[in-house]
Amino acid sequence: xxxxxxxxxxxxxxxxxxxxxxxxxxxxxxxxxxxxxxxxxxxxxxxxxxxxxxxxxxxxxxxxxxxxxxxxxxxxxxxxxxxxxxxxxxxxxxxxxxxxxxxxxxxxxxxxxxxxxxxxxxxxxxxxxxxxxxxxxxxxxxxxxxxxxxxxxxxxxxxxxxxxxxxxxxxxxxxxxxxxxxxxxxxxxxxxxxxxxxxxxxxxxxxxxxxxxxxxxxxxxxxxxxxxxxxxxxxxxxxxxxxxxxxxxxxxxxxxxxxxxxxxxxxxxxxxxxxxxxxxxxxxxxxxxxxxxxxxxxxxxxxxxxxxxxxxxxxxxxxxxxxxxxxxxxxxxxxxxxxxxxxxxxxxxxxxxxxxxxxxxxxxxxxxxxxxxxxxxxxxxxxxxx
Numbered sequence: 001x002x003x004x005x006x007x008x009x010x011x012x013x014x015x016x017x018x019x020x021x022x023x024x025x026x027x028x029x030x031x032x033x034x035x036x037x038x039x040x041x042x043x044x045x046x047x048x049x050x051x052x053x054x055x056x057x058x059x060x061x062x063x064x065x066x067x068x069x070x071x072x073x074x075x076x077x078x079x080x081x082x083x084x085x086x087x088x089x090x091x092x093x094x095x096x097x098x099x100x101x102x103x104x105x106x107x108x109x110x111x112x113x114x115x116x117x118x119x120x121x122x123x124x125x126x127x128x129x130x131x132x133x134x135x136x137x138x139x140x141x142x143x144x145x146x147x148x149x150x151x152x153x154x155x156x157x158x159x160x161x162x163x164x165x166x167x168x169x170x171x172x173x174x175x176x177x178x179x180x181x182x183x184x185x186x187x188x189x190x191x192x193x194x195x196x197x198x199x200x201x202x203x204x205x206x207x208x209x210x211x212x213x214x215x216x217x218x219x220x221x222x223x224x225x226x227x228x229x230x231x232x233x234x235x236x237x238x239x240x241x242x243x244x245x246x247x248x249x250x251x252x253x254x255x256x257x258x259x260x261x262x263x264x265x266x267x268x269x270x271x272x273x274x275x276x277x278x279x280x281x282x283x284x285x286x287x288x289x290x291x292x293x294x295x296x297x298x299x300x301x302x303x304x305x306x307x308x309x310x311x312x313x314x315x316x317x318x319x320x321x322x323x324x325x326x327x328x329x330x331x332x333x334x335x336x337x338x339x340x341x342x343x344x345x346x347x348x349x350x351x352x353x354x355x356x357x358x359x360x361x362x363x364x365x366x367x368x369x370x371x372x373x374x375x376x377x378x379x380x381x382x383x384x385x386x
Contacts (some may be wrong), residue, residue, distance in 0.1 A: 013041065021051060025058055029142045029379045036384070047385035049171060056115055056380050065089045066335045067118065067141065067377035071099065071108040080104065084141060087335075087374065091363060099139070100146050106135060110333075110373035111164040112221055116140055116380030117173060119164035136162065136175060138196065142379040147386070152177055152201045154192055161214045163221055165228045165246030172197040173382075174246050176228070180213050187211045187235040193249055196386070210251050211235055212242060215267035220331055222274045222281075224302060229254070229280050231270045237263040239270060241280070255305040257297055260284055273334045275355060278302065281311075283331075283339055283355075296355060312358045333374035340374050350374075 012020070024032060024046060032055075036043040045051060064086035071082040082099040099108065104122060111119040122135030133155050139146035154160075154177065163176040175194040180187075188211055191204045216230040223229070232242035232253075239261045241254035255261070260270060260282060275281035279302040284295045294314040301307040332340050338352045343362075350363040350372075 017045075020045060021054070024051070025055060029381060032381060033143050033384065046381070049385060052381045052385065053171060056378065056382075059378060059380070063379045064094075064377055066333075066374050067110075067113055068093065069099070069110050069118075069120075069373045069375075072372075082108070086377070096141055097144050101135070101137065104135070108135075108137075110375055111162055112223070113375040113377050114164065114166045114173065114223070115382050116142055116378050117382045118375070118377075119162070119175065121162050134160070134162065136194070138173065138383065140380065140383045143381060143384050145383045147196075147383065149175070149194055150200070152192055152194070153203055154179055154190060161216070161230075163214075163228045163230065163244060165223060165244065166226065167247045168226060169247055170197060174249075176244055178209075178214055187213060187233075189213065204249065208250065210242065210253060212240060212253070214242060215239075215270075216272065217268065217331075220271055220273075222272045222334075224274055224278070224280055227252075229272050231267050231272055231282075233267050239263075239265055239267050241272060241282075254280075256282060257308045257310075260297065271331050271339070273339060273355070276337070281355065283353075294353075296358070311355075314353075314358045314360075332372050335374060335376050342372050 015023075024035070027035070032046050036046050066087040068085045068087050069082070070084075071080070082101075083095060084097065084099055085093040085095050087093050099120065101108065101120075101122065106122040108120050108122045111121055113119075118139045118141065120137040120139055122137065133151050136149040136152075137146055138149065160177050160179040163178070165174050165176070166172070167174060173196040176191060177194075178189050178191045180189050188206075189209050190206060191209045192201050193204060194201050212232045212234045214230045215233045221228050221230055226247055227243045227245050230242050232240050234240055239256060241256055243252045243254055244250070245252070259265075265284070265286070269285045271283040273281050273283060275298045279299050281296060281298040284297070286293055286295065296311045297308050298311055299305070299307055300309050332342050332350070334340065334355075337355045339355055340363075341351045341353070343349045343351050352361050352363055353359075354361075
């Protein structure tokens, strides 16, 4: 009986490189991770940066729609716990690997998810004075890999704001830390940037940091055209949007409608979001004469401050019941055309607001603990080659 040669059993290796790439492209991320252990050539191909980027471009419509993350105190037994779930387009959920630092006593918040890489910030929000630096984590749940970032250069005894962005030109993921200086009259801040490619922090030139303070709550940034947007407060106490370009590491101030910029509007009631994947919007909760309503404004032509238009007002006659009237906390994330809040009244749950027509719906797939976040997610191999 004729035995097969070693070459007969390894015909895959004789295929053209383009054919191999096309075959690997069809495989699930979990399978690709296993394939890296088969042989050196497969390992090199799958971990190649060009393949990882190519896989992202061809996987955006596959797999889960979002990532749902909770980090909370379980009172019986009294331990800190965490759970993470994929949320699919039909809002079916599947529990995945728990957050690696699930039992850490600090509170963890999700800043954002970009290309399957999740930025998680650990802090102790129960104290006003910060005794140690925040724990900053970049985590890819789909390949079960995470990196704890090195301590930053600046460590004030007060809490700072963290943003997360992506430089597509260099395929580099960046974190921005902004720290408000103690002089309340000056409104000056200092900032530093972490680059995943360099693995280090860099303090920004003070002349390039604007005189305003970010007023967004954790997890409510919005990225459009590579620019991260947050709500901010100027020295004259008026509201403005602050943008940070992750590519060239520059700031810009973006004017908002006068109705929202007014000093009478609490900045914590303004939620910046991505609208229709192409521009930014602001969802505002207001109260006049004990009557609550919500408004959605969008920048019709991104980059043109004169193009702000009001899309709808919730609470008007004929509109659906808006979430401010039924007890909600701060927003926990925005996915597609739906903005999510955690319901504060019993029984707790998740409320979604359709940003196109203002309709409200309840999601009972998971209860909303205090530190709850939902973010757009795509499975990827990012971090596999680092």
